[in-house]
Amino acid sequence: MDTNLPKTSQPRIVIVGCGFAGLRLAKDLAKLPVQVVVIDRNNYHNFQPLLYQVATGGLEADSIAYPIRKIFAGQHNFYYRMTDVERVEPAQNLVKTNIGDIHYDHLVLATGSLTNFFGLDSIEQNAMQIKSVPNALNLRSYLFQNFEKAILTEDPTQRQALMNVVVVGGGPTGVEICGSLAEMRKDVLPKDYPELDLKQMEIYLVESGAEVLGPMSKFAQEKGKKYLEEKGIHIRLNTHAQRYEDGRLYYSETEFIRTQNLIWAAGVNGAALDGLPEEVVARNKRVNVDTRNRILGLRNVYAIGDVANMITEEMPRGYPMLAPVAIQQAEQLAENLGRLLKGEEMQPFQYTNKGSMAIVGRNRAVVDLPGDLHFGGFLGWLTWLFVHLMTLVGFRNKAVTLVGWAISYFSSDKALRLIIRPFNRHDFNEHQLQTKAAEQKAATAEYIPSVAAPEAPVVGG
Ligand SMILES: Cc1cc2nc3c(=O)[nH]c(=O)nc-3n(C[C@H](O)[C@H](O)[C@H](O)COP(=O)(O)OP(=O)(O)OC[C@H]3O[C@@H](n4cnc5c(N)ncnc54)[C@H](O)[C@@H]3O)c2cc1C
Helix, strand or coil: CCCCCCCCCCCEEEEECCCHHHHHHHHHCCCCCCEEEEEECCCEEECHHHHHHHHCCCCCHHHHEEEHHHHCCCCCCEEEEECCEEEEEHHHCEEEEECEEEECCEEEECCCEEECCCCCHHHHHHCEECCCHHHHHHHHHHHHHHHHHHHHCCCHHHHHHHHCEEEECCCHHHHHHHHHHHHHHHHHHHHHCCCCCHHHCCEEEECCCCCCCCCCCHHHHHHHHHHHHHCCCEEECCCCCCEEECCEEECCCCCEEECCEEEECCCEEECCCECCCHHHECCCCCEEECCCCEECCCCCEEECHHHEEECCCCCCCCCCCCHHHHHHHHHHHHHHHHHHHCCCCCCCCCCCCCCEEEECCCCCEEEEECCCEEECHHHHHHHHHHHHHHHCCCHHHHHHHHHHHHHHHHHCCCCCCCCCCCCCHHHCCHHHHHHHHHHHHHHHCCCCCHHHCCCCCCCCC
């Protein structure tokens, strides 16, 4: 198959992934005399920090995703191909995709991360994750399906399990989902399900560490925990999820929580691609790079964002997997590729920490800013809303999100709770879908359109 990329005398820079890092890099290369080829399996850029709002019915999927071709309309050196990169062949300067091979002069991996289940197979096969738009929509669908089932059952234990939600992972994602679920329980579910006793619905946050919001300040950890407790979330610290069987999440040999709604937000690995030298892929599947984001030992291959493992004195365990790191590494690499073309020295990456924040629902958020500045409450909430609104891609998305939030705020309601199609949890997770796609591919030995491969089909918003 031919990828139909125009031949050019200019250097071709291939970027795999159009998340925060790939998007910024491709934009910043607009003025360089290069051909920019962006490859992504999805034809949209996905704003992951707001996925949990899609999962809990607060926002439509279309508000947090934006078509890649539309973002780059008018950028003359830009080409996009929607496909899955299967492996890289650095010795031949090639990436292997399911639409054919693509040659590069410079290759940038911006493939992000994948959910890490720490080898807990029973959890991987059954838990819901929240890494993509299809994940979020399916999660929403699944929660509401279980509420429909809860109405039908006569068995109180079964009903409780259908209504209980367990979120594993007390980082910002887990905390934000819990806050949003607690608001759903208070404001939305009693109106929709008057036949159910919502007091029976319990929300648990299970965290293996000694605190929630581990990467944030002590202030944020304590305030965040207090906000969650005020919302009636059961927080289980120093608790290790071990296995999930028969609708029970075990955290020791014998102790368990009954739930049909298990959400896994406990960790991610880098999304390293096959074909890289083994020694450059770290245990957490991030790719070792130097301070110029060059993959160690390779001449013209780079990694940026979540997938890049840049170890420095400042960050001995690598930079955190955060959007600002991805964006800043992309900006530095664009500048460095410009320098390279002019025969100048590349400059090292320097991170400007712009702070971090987490929202725990209406009027409640915690914010850490550089310079040991911490605040929470209404001001924190406003700051969170403003920053997220401003970083959304596209005017339409900003406007739709603002209007949606305003309506939810004043009506204490979330409009989006359609179950567009019945959803089976066993089709849920990406690992299973990837395995299924690989099996299918092996069976047919033919081209499989990439849209079907890594993720469940999107159900409507
Ligand atoms: C639920 C959630 C909440 C978050 N909240 C925050 C937050 O509040 N603040 C914050 O700073 N960060 C947050 N993050 C982290 C932040 O989203 C990431 O750090 C950021 O997305 C990293 O950007 P990236 O470009 O490296 O990767 P990504 O944004 O993940 O982009 C990777 C892209 O590569 C594509 N891709 C991957 N492999 C292939 C392949 N083989 N072939 C083709 N395409 C491929 C994917 O489709 C994707 O578009 C959150 C993450 C999640 C999941």
